Amino acid sequence: MSAGAPALTLDAVSNKTGPTSEALQRHRDAQALAYRCAETVGAGLEAGVTEREVARRMRAFLRENGVADFFHIPFAWFGERTAFRSLKGPWTPLHFFPTNKRLKEGMSYVLDCSPVVDGYVSDIGYAGVLGKPGDNRIFDALMRDLAQYRTLILDRIKAGDTLSEVYAAVDVLIAQQGYESRHKVYPGSVIGHQVGRMTQRRNMGRYAFGFGLRTLETLGREIVTEGIKGRSPLWAGGRASRHAPTPGLWAVEPHIGFRNVGVKFEELLVVTEDDAFWLDDDLPHVRRWQEQGLAAVPVLEGARS
Amino acid sequence: MTQDVRTLAVTVEGGKLSVRTYGDPSKPTVLLVHGYPDTQAVWDGVVSELVDDFHVVTYDTRGIGASKGPLFKHGYTLQLLADDLYAVADIVAPDQPVHLVGHDWGSIQAWEAVTRADSAQRFLSYTSISGPCLDHAAMWTRSGIRKPTPKAAVRSLKQALASWYIVVFHLPVGPRVAWRLGLAKQWPRIIRAMEGTRLDPSPTLHRDGSRGVLYYRANMLPKMRHPEERPTTVPVQVLTPTGDRFVTPALAAQAPAPWTERLYVRKVHGGHWIVVKKPALIAERIREFVQSSIATPGGPEPVRSLLRAEAKQGTKDRPEFEDKLVVITGAGSGIGRATALAFAEKGADIVVADIDSVAAARTVELVELLGARGYPYTVDVSSGEAMEAFANDVKATAGVPDVVVNNAGIGMSGPFLATEVKDWEKILGVNVWGVIHGARCFGEMMRERGEGGHIVNLASAAAYTPSRTLSAYSTSKAAVLMLSECLRAEFARYGIGVSAICPGFIATNITRTTKFVGQSAEQQERTRQRITGLYRRRNFGPDKVAERIVDAVRRDKPVVPVALEAKAGKAISRLSPALARRMAKIDPTG
Numbered sequence: 001m002s003a004g005a006p007a008l009t010l011d012a013v014s015n016k017t018g019p020t021s022e023a024l025q026r027h028r029d030a031q032a033l034a035y036r037c038a039e040t041v042g043a044g045l046e047a048g049v050t051e052r053e054v055a056r057r058m059r060a061f062l063r064e065n066g067v068a069d070f071f072h073i074p075f076a077w078f079g080e081r082t083a084f085r086s087l088k089g090p091w092t093p094l095h096f097f098p099t100n101k102r103l104k105e106g107m108s109y110v111l112d113c114s115p116v117v118d119g120y121v122s123d124i125g126y127a128g129v130l131g132k133p134g135d136n137r138i139f140d141a142l143m144r145d146l147a148q149y150r151t152l153i154l155d156r157i158k159a160g161d162t163l164s165e166v167y168a169a170v171d172v173l174i175a176q177q178g179y180e181s182r183h184k185v186y187p188g189s190v191i192g193h194q195v196g197r198m199t200q201r202r203n204m205g206r207y208a209f210g211f212g213l214r215t216l217e218t219l220g221r222e223i224v225t226e227g228i229k230g231r232s233p234l235w236a237g238g239r240a241s242r243h244a245p246t247p248g249l250w251a252v253e254p255h256i257g258f259r260n261v262g263v264k265f266e267e268l269l270v271v272t273e274d275d276a277f278w279l280d281d282d283l284p285h286v287r288r289w290q291e292q293g294l295a296a297v298p299v300l301e302g303a304r305s
Numbered sequence: 306m307t308q309d310v311r312t313l314a315v316t317v318e319g320g321k322l323s324v325r326t327y328g329d330p331s332k333p334t335v336l337l338v339h340g341y342p343d344t345q346a347v348w349d350g351v352v353s354e355l356v357d358d359f360h361v362v363t364y365d366t367r368g369i370g371a372s373k374g375p376l377f378k379h380g381y382t383l384q385l386l387a388d389d390l391y392a393v394a395d396i397v398a399p400d401q402p403v404h405l406v407g408h409d410w411g412s413i414q415a416w417e418a419v420t421r422a423d424s425a426q427r428f429l430s431y432t433s434i435s436g437p438c439l440d441h442a443a444m445w446t447r448s449g450i451r452k453p454t455p456k457a458a459v460r461s462l463k464q465a466l467a468s469w470y471i472v473v474f475h476l477p478v479g480p481r482v483a484w485r486l487g488l489a490k491q492w493p494r495i496i497r498a499m500e501g502t503r504l505d506p507s508p509t510l511h512r513d514g515s516r517g518v519l520y521y522r523a524n525m526l527p528k529m530r531h532p533e534e535r536p537t538t539v540p541v542q543v544l545t546p547t548g549d550r551f552v553t554p555a556l557a558a559q560a561p562a563p564w565t566e567r568l569y570v571r572k573v574h575g576g577h578w579i580v581v582k583k584p585a586l587i588a589e590r591i592r593e594f595v596q597s598s599i600a601t602p603g604g605p606e607p608v609r610s611l612l613r614a615e616a617k618q619g620t621k622d623r624p625e626f627e628d629k630l631v632v633i634t635g636a637g638s639g640i641g642r643a644t645a646l647a648f649a650e651k652g653a654d655i656v657v658a659d660i661d662s663v664a665a666a667r668t669v670e671l672v673e674l675l676g677a678r679g680y681p682y683t684v685d686v687s688s689g690e691a692m693e694a695f696a697n698d699v700k701a702t703a704g705v706p707d708v709v710v711n712n713a714g715i716g717m718s719g720p721f722l723a724t725e726v727k728d729w730e731k732i733l734g735v736n737v738w739g740v741i742h743g744a745r746c747f748g749e750m751m752r753e754r755g756e757g758g759h760i761v762n763l764a765s766a767a768a769y770t771p772s773r774t775l776s777a778y779s780t781s782k783a784a785v786l787m788l789s790e791c792l793r794a795e796f797a798r799y800g801i802g803v804s805a806i807c808p809g810f811i812a813t814n815i816t817r818t819t820k821f822v823g824q825s826a827e828q829q830e831r832t833r834q835r836i837t838g839l840y841r842r843r844n845f846g847p848d849k850v851a852e853r854i855v856d857a858v859r860r861d862k863p864v865v866p867v868a869l870e871a872k873a874g875k876a877i878s879r880l881s882p883a884l885a886r887r888m889a890k891i892d893p894t895g
Contacts, residue, residue: 138674168834171841175814176664178642178671180846237841258674259650 023197024270027249028280030115030122031268037061038111038126039284045130047105051076051098054111062115069204071114071121071195072211078103082110082127083262084185091185097210106135108261121195123251125266126284142256142263145177147294149254150265157269157276163241167191171237174256182255182262192235192252194222195268245271309356315396317389319380323371324364326397328356334398335359335595338390340409340436342514344370344507347408350584355591362397366414368516370509381523383439387417394427404595405431408580410520412436420535420564430600432542432591435552435577437560439524443532445560460555467551474521484514499550502578540567542594544587546579547572547800562616567599569614574755574800586755609704610756624652632656632699632706634686634743635713637664639813640763643851644710649677651855656699656706658682686713686739696746705750708858710761711743716819721776723823729777736781744792748801757800759858762789764805766871769878771889786864793863802861808850809868812840
């Protein structure tokens with residue numbers, strides 16, 4: 001890292017020796033906490049609860065567990081909003097914020113939270129459905145097929161592809177599966193972004209547009225400093241992502257949708273100079289895929305090439 | 306068939322009916338009642354189609370043909386005519402209920418019969434062709450007057466205009482004398498001119514025409530003035546001929562709805578005298594209905610088009626394309642797949658054809674996720690043999706399609722002189738021959754079935770927008786556009802609509818598979834990536850095209866440009882061909 005960017009310290013990853021195990025463990029703990037939050041809140045959902053109430057529950061859970069700051073405020077989406085569709089017109093960035101939409105039996109939901117623990121950032125996405133498997137067949141199919149993206153993305157990064165190439169491969173897989181890319185709706189159409197450790201204390205606990213002020217400051221600075229090197233901390237399909245991933249930690253969040261249902265996962269990917277791996281395999285969706293025998297699913301023909 | 310015919314006379318109050326029976330009396334009985342001014346001979350064609358499977362019975366109604374009847378109008382009330390019908394049924398099938406079919410006045414009489422109390426013990430089913438229950442019609446007209454919405458006013462006015470002859474028949478002397486003084490002689494010519502149907506005039510036509518006027522005089526005014534509530538529990542199939550000059554489809558379809566428990570309304574193409582014009586079609590409709598579980602307990606499931614024809618209560622909640630069958634080629638990706646999903650979402654069953662079997666199977670999975678049925682097929686549309694086998698297979702497994710979307714297509718770009726013969730053969734094979742085969746195979750089936758349908762052909766904005774880089778592609782699409790326009794004109798008479806869809810730059814797989822002739826493999830890959838990126842940034846998805854296709858079918862649109870550039874291209878090609886020629890010289894791929 002250049003000395004000009006001390007705020008986002010990527011000391012978790014060192015070029016030659018690999019990531020320092022202590023920093024990685026702290027990120028892993030933060031991520032585990034975030035997933036525990038989503039699982040706990042998800043398991044306690046009942047028909048009639050609103051997105052706002054669920055977002056509050058996530059925030060309360062994390063605060064109780066010692067979290068003082070968020071990378072972004074917790075998000076909760078229900079029903080057609082999991083596919084970023086508004087029933088009343090076009091989707092705008094304001095639609096990301098939790099609303100008073102109520103959860104119903106058989107409805108899909110997505111929870112997204114990003115606690116910062118002692119400066120160690122995590123950012124996760126968790127998709128579920130109110131009810132049992134089979135209640136929402138579209139959700140079940142999407143969730144099953146989502147497993148392929150975890151394999152595809154890691155394979156392509158390990159093979160040394162540029163971020164925009166991986167992005168295009170994900171698009172091809174989405175097209176083959178017959179779904180729609182919903183991460184293209186995120187600001188900047190990003191499928192992922194770089195994260196690290198935030199060490200500054202200023203502006204802690206303050207938010208703008210749903211993102212922590214510290215996040216925006218860090219990200220803004222990163223966009224400039226990385227931009228000078230022809231790289232971007234944001235992972236999208238355009239020219240700015242025509243480079244191999246910068247070594248460090250990346251939050252990767254493929255979000256796919258079909259009709260009025262959307263699912264995603266979001267987890268941290270560790271990138272070193274010559275390798276890459278998912279920070280943690282002990283996560284709810286991965287365990288679920290393992291139980292279904294989908295953990296190492298082959299990706300559809302064509303998406304790999 | 307003729308050796309099977311048996312004639313008998315049935316004596317009724319005030320007359321004697323001449324009855325003919327055909328076929329094996331142990332088989333289910335189908336009783337056919339003729340209209341005005343026909344005799345039972347009007348059913349000859351239908352009888353010969355049905356006689357192998359049924360015990361078929363026809364008769365001349367009272368006072369007509371070989372039957373005798375009273376001289377004055379009070380001898381021709383519907384009460385008496387329905388009594389006659391019961392009397393015939395009791396003689397020809399004493400122990401078992403029969404299937405009833407009526408045409409024109411025969412249908413009016415049969416309605417009277419099936420709307421009597423306990424009619425379900427006499428009749429298993431009723432097929433009505435071009436003749437409403439007069440009470441139902443009167444109620445329907447009144448409801449239109451009571452709630453005079455513009456729509457109701459228009460449909461009532463249409464029916465009133467179509468009923469001019471009823472007024473004429475109430476004029477004294479004139480109409481009856483006209484039949485005697487030469488109208489009978491001219492009648493076949495008139496019907497041929499009006500309906501395009503050849504009628505064999507019966508030798509008694511002058512008398513029947515005149516006598517039949519009494520049917521109108523005895524019943525029309527009393528029924529219109531004092532309609533009764535006449536419900537029935539007998540399942541009813543109403544066949545509504547298109548181009549019927551006397552009974553509008555609105556009347557035929559809507560009037561019985563409040564009074565029937567199970568009502569099936571089916572369009573047939575062929576005008577008022579369809580029983581003579583298309584006997585095989587009518588026989589088929591009768592057969593499908595009476596043999597199905599609707600009319601015969603324990604019978605087979607009704608055919609798809611019959612299921613769809615059911616007029617359910619609360620029809621508003623019914624998916625728009627429920628029980629319809631849609632065939633889509635190239636449905637493994639892009640616009641084809643999006644169209645499959647759009648129709649599936651609206652209740653249709655989908656035949657998914659693609660050259661890539663994995664992709665077709667995947668689309669079927671998605672169709673099923675939406676709760677519809679999907680049938681995967683692997684087909685090369687450019688092969689006539691393969692397409693014929695495919696079409697026959699579809700007919701055998703899923704039935705005759707209601708909508709066919711000839712969507713499969715490939716892209717090609719580059720200089721004309723670099724385009725080799727095999728390139729031409731390839732693109733014309735898929736883009737042009739594919740559409741021709743699809744329209745031929747399925748168009749023939751649709752015509753045969755006689756219920757109409759819709760063919761959608763995917764042309765392109767390139768069909769009318771010349772470009773130096775798209776000679777092969779544009780040529781193929783221009784052919785599709787013109788073929789669609791010609792077919793539309795030709796198929797209109799079969800009730801088959803034809804639409805050409807002309808999309809602009811749609812983000813689909815086509816840019817990833819387009820052949821750029823005259824480029825090395827490496828150059829091609831680069832161009833593909835760049836064009837794919839351009840199309841992606843244009844951000845016009847196939848799902849929007851799919852919605853336009855559904856709409857084209859819904860409203861029978863002729864040519865549908867989709868996306869702004871397609872509309873602009875069309876406008877320029879019309880307003881300033883010179884500008885279009887200039888723009889054609891630009892090379893967007895270079």
